[in-house]
Amino acid sequence: MAQNIYDDPDFFSGYSQLPRQVQGLEGAPEWPAIRAMLPELSGKRVVDLGCGFGWAARWVRGQGAASVLGLDLSQKMIERARADTVDSAIEYRIADLDTLALPEAAFDLAYSALTFHYVQDFARLVRVIRKALVPTGHFVFTIEHPIFMAAAHPHWISDEDGRKTWPVNGYAIEGERRTNWFAEGVLKYHRRLGTTLNALIDAGFQIGRVEEFAPTPEQITQTPQLSEELERPMMLLVSAFVPASAPT
Amino acid sequence: MAQNIYDDPDFFSGYSQLPRQVQGLEGAPEWPAIRAMLPELSGKRVVDLGCGFGWAARWVRGQGAASVLGLDLSQKMIERARADTVDSAIEYRIADLDTLALPEAAFDLAYSALTFHYVQDFARLVRVIRKALVPTGHFVFTIEHPIFMAAAHPHWISDEDGRKTWPVNGYAIEGERRTNWFAEGVLKYHRRLGTTLNALIDAGFQIGRVEEFAPTPEQITQTPQLSEELERPMMLLVSAFVPASAPT
Numbered sequence: 001m002a003q004n005i006y007d008d009p010d011f012f013s014g015y016s017q018l019p020r021q022v023q024g025l026e027g028a029p030e031w032p033a034i035r036a037m038l039p040e041l042s043g044k045r046v047v048d049l050g051c052g053f054g055w056a057a058r059w060v061r062g063q064g065a066a067s068v069l070g071l072d073l074s075q076k077m078i079e080r081a082r083a084d085t086v087d088s089a090i091e092y093r094i095a096d097l098d099t100l101a102l103p104e105a106a107f108d109l110a111y112s113a114l115t116f117h118y119v120q121d122f123a124r125l126v127r128v129i130r131k132a133l134v135p136t137g138h139f140v141f142t143i144e145h146p147i148f149m150a151a152a153h154p155h156w157i158s159d160e161d162g163r164k165t166w167p168v169n170g171y172a173i174e175g176e177r178r179t180n181w182f183a184e185g186v187l188k189y190h191r192r193l194g195t196t197l198n199a200l201i202d203a204g205f206q207i208g209r210v211e212e213f214a215p216t217p218e219q220i221t222q223t224p225q226l227s228e229e230l231e232r233p234m235m236l237l238v239s240a241f242v243p244a245s246a247p248t
Numbered sequence: 249m250a251q252n253i254y255d256d257p258d259f260f261s262g263y264s265q266l267p268r269q270v271q272g273l274e275g276a277p278e279w280p281a282i283r284a285m286l287p288e289l290s291g292k293r294v295v296d297l298g299c300g301f302g303w304a305a306r307w308v309r310g311q312g313a314a315s316v317l318g319l320d321l322s323q324k325m326i327e328r329a330r331a332d333t334v335d336s337a338i339e340y341r342i343a344d345l346d347t348l349a350l351p352e353a354a355f356d357l358a359y360s361a362l363t364f365h366y367v368q369d370f371a372r373l374v375r376v377i378r379k380a381l382v383p384t385g386h387f388v389f390t391i392e393h394p395i396f397m398a399a400a401h402p403h404w405i406s407d408e409d410g411r412k413t414w415p416v417n418g419y420a421i422e423g424e425r426r427t428n429w430f431a432e433g434v435l436k437y438h439r440r441l442g443t444t445l446n447a448l449i450d451a452g453f454q455i456g457r458v459e460e461f462a463p464t465p466e467q468i469t470q471t472p473q474l475s476e477e478l479e480r481p482m483m484l485l486v487s488a489f490v491p492a493s494a495p496t
Contacts (some may be wrong), residue, residue: 147395147416153408157415159401165417167407168395172462172478192481193441194458207455210442214420230420233440 002098002118003187006074014182024055029226030142030213030235034113037209037239039138041065044108047132049097049125049141050115054081057090060111069107071095073118097125102132109133112141114235116196117149117188123199130203130242139205139240145212145233146193149177156228166232193236205240213237250346250366251435254322262430272303277474278390278461278483282361285457285487287386289313292356295380297345297373297389298363302329305338308359317355319343321366345373350380357381360389362483364444365397365436371447378451378490387453387488393460393481394441397425404476414480441484453488461485 005011019027028034042064048057051070060068070092072078081092097119110129119125129139148154150171159165174195177188197207212233215226253259267275276282290312296305299318308316318340320326329340345367358377367373377387396402398419407413422443425436445455460481463474 147419151407151413152411157405159399159415159417161400163400163417165399165415167405167413168416169407169411169413169479171395171480172460192460192462194460194484197445197455197458201455201457207445207449209449210445212420212440212442214440231417232419 002073002096002120004073005118005183005186006072007076008183011181011183011186012074012076020055021053025059028113029215029219029223029229030237032216033211033213033237034140034142037140037211037237038111039109039140041109045106046109046111047071047102047107047129049100049110049112049129050118051081051092052077052113054085054090054092056111056113057081057092058085058087060109061087061090065089065109067091069093071097071100073097100125100128102128104131105134107132107134108137110137110139110141112143114142114144116141117144117190120189122189122191122196123202126199126203126205130205133242135242135246136244137242138208139200139242140238142213142235142237143196144188145236146171146190146196147232148234149179149188149190154179164228164231196236196238200238200240204242204246206243208239208241209237211237250321250344250368252321253366253431253434254320255324256431259429259431259434260322260324268303269301273307276361277463277467277471277477278485280464281459281461281485282388282390285388285459285485286359287357287388289357293354294357294359295319295350295355295377297348297358297360297377298366299329299340300325300361302333302338302340304359304361305329305340306333306335308357309335309338313337313357315339317341319345319348321345348373348376350376352379353382355380355382356385358385358387358389360391362390362392364389365392365438368437370437370439370444371450374447374451374453378453381490383490383494384492385490386456387448387490388486390461390483390485391444392436393484394419394438394444395480396482397427397436397438402427412476412479444484444486448486448488452490452494454491456487456489457485459485 025031044065046065046068048070057068057070068090078092151167213235220227273279292313294313294316296318305316305318316338326340399415461483468475
């Protein structure tokens with residue numbers, strides 16, 4: 001079972017004040033890159049794994065999706081999502097992605113933003129998602145980049161020229177990583193990039209796109225602080241799909 | 249045009265003494281992992297891009313390949329490969345992978361080991377390789393991992409616990425990297441991992457496997473120095489294939 005850090009009062013309070021939680025999707029610099037990876041949404045049945053406050057669920061419906069099922073481990077998240085949503089085609093449910101069950105061939109798109117690094121058994125979850133999608137169905141997700149989360153002490157250092165530099169160690173040693181982020185001992189699971197992609201392939205997905213988010217020059221002009229994102233990849237963005245000829 | 253560092257006398261002299269050049273494939277710790285990614289070789293027409301002394305070309309023929317075309321930019325490499333090979337089904341040619349032309353639908357397998365980081369226009373080369381392969385053809389290659397080659401000063405440092413740590417900066421800034429390796433100013437080209445994979449997908453390949461080489465416990469027992477390869481990925485191993493239904 002995944003750690004439910006989001007219901008920790010300190011964590012929830014800090015997390016709720018992140019620009020991306022206050023402003024929604026437009027507060028996330030990687031959002032334009034994610035948007036470019038999404039398929040046509042009109043009429044689609046969508047599941048959002050780790051839906052948080054429901055920003056993406058409501059946006060997807062605004063793009064014409066037929067229905068959205070938003071799942072999150074955090075009761076506080078789900079309560080707030082429900083309070084912020086007036087749309088009978090969006091349903092929110094508390095769910096642990098480490099034990100998740102989904103109906104088979106029930107969705108056209110599975111979406112997840114910055115959630116899977118909390119999941120212990122990613123290969124299991126990917127198989128559940130694969131079965132829940134119809135042939136030609138899409139799976140688009142973001143996850144903390146393994147380069148960002150591998151090290152024992154993941155924080156900026158300086159190289160001999162004083163340049164912002166990110167340390168990497170323990171990259172091949174997969175498993176638990178504890179960090180302090182709004183709360184002590186937030187539990188994440190490190191997997192190599194190859195492990196993440198091979199789990200998709202093993203489950204029957206075809207890889208469509210692999211992006212390592214970097215800000216555009218325009219974004220850096222607007223928000224100079226984003227330039228540090230050129231130094232090391234913080235987020236991995238993946239799109240995959242179920243081949244049209246896949247067995248159902 | 250790629251830099252022809254391999255014909256530099258100092259470089260060639262140092263390089264020729266690497267275990268993998270003296271002992272051949274068994275001298276490369278990643279060889280078992282590569283081997284596991286190769287398709288059945290019997291009867292296959294193979295092209296080896298950056299064939300060096302011809303170790304892989306001769307091994308592939310020993311596994312029953314019908315023919316092997318070995319290509320390398322270095323005249324010294326090709327001369328030595330020819331001198332070491334007595335097999336009329338293996339041909340060696342000098343070729344620059346940045347301007348390479350290959351016959352269409354002429355090969356079943358394209359193979360390359362630790363060469364593509366010298367190639368400036370990888371997307372062009374991948375399109376040439378795609379056209380040179382038949383449907384169901386395989387493309388298996390290794391390349392320096394972008395995490396290994398991104399930084400301005402790519403060498404071991406220590407973290408606050410004294411642990412071997414690898415520095416990363418400039419990851420999103422693709423292009424030239426100069427390093428000193430047997431000679432001054434060896435020219436390599438950094439690309440993000442996503443860029444490498446997306447170039448394959450854009451050319452019509454399907455991704456089959458993505459591995460980031462790490463030594464096995466047995467390998468570390470035999471060669472304790474290899475344990476540092478657990479700290480950061482040095483090599484990326486990729487297998488891709490042309491779908492059976494692909495247009496020729």
